[in-house]
């Protein structure tokens with residue numbers, strides 16, 4: 823039987839692989855903020871790396887017996903502490919791509935019975951693991967458009983329910 827989220831995972835892996843050459847082509851813009859006083863493109867990509875890291879934890883842990891309660895995710899702290907502004911753009915692109923390929927691989931292995939499992943993140947309302955996984959590519963797509971096409975194309979609004 824095909825895993826319930828296999829299609830989503832395959833699409834995610836395809837989208838990420840397709841984005842790599844486009845990201846590499848904007849290398850010179852890595853140090854430029856996407857808007858005045860905002861994160862640089864390197865930091866936005868770092869934010870997507872943090873998103874992959876955090877969601878990987880959620881996907882793996884939701885399959886085990888432990889309580890699914892995650893600490894609040896402080897995105898600015900993660901980007902600052904990770905020091906992404908100092909990393910080379912091409913290293914960030916490779917890291918982002920490989921983390922997502924692994925995340926997609928893990929998603930294909932999530933059994934159907936784990937999908938309705940409730941997850942609590944910080945003080946937010948509980949959401950299911952399935953919601954988290956289906957929400958993930960929307961958040962990724964939003965920031966990818968910011969990097970590749972600019973803030974206007976992406977729209978100013980962060981996806982409302984995204985669990986970064």
Ligand code: NI
Pocket residue numbers: 869961965980986
């Ligand atoms: Ni975000």
